[in-house]
Amino acid sequence: MELNEILNVYGRRVAAGDWRDYAIDMGREAAVFSVFRRASEVPIYRIEKSPKLARKQGAYSVITATGLILKRGHELARVLSVFDKGMQLVE
Numbered sequence: 001m002e003l004n005e006i007l008n009v010y011g012r013r014v015a016a017g018d019w020r021d022y023a024i025d026m027g028r029e030a031a032v033f034s035v036f037r038r039a040s041e042v043p044i045y046r047i048e049k050s051p052k053l054a055r056k057q058g059a060y061s062v063i064t065a066t067g068l069i070l071k072r073g074h075e076l077a078r079v080l081s082v083f084d085k086g087m088q089l090v091e
Helices: 002-013 076-085
Strands: 021-026 031-036 045-049 060-064 069-073
Touching: 002 031, 002 076, 045 076, 060 076, 069 076
Parallel strands: none
Antiparallel strands: 021 031, 031 045, 045 060, 060 069
8 A cells, every 4th residue: 555655656756757767675674665867876765664753753754865854754645745746856
């Protein structure tokens, strides 16, 4: 279910020409879905689920390539809504 929500956002952004590739990493502390503009670059966004933060700020977060946390929360759909606001990456 969570992956479906993320892939829906990813599909919309690929169709818009913003994103090109992704990677999924499962670690002991967190699960990470990384988004790339090109396959040879560093990820422009990371969507992370960290269960140890579930009772505090929320398990889900969207993080930029520079480490800036754009949104964090308890509900994935609300955290992913940060991408629905016409965000543009400034280089």
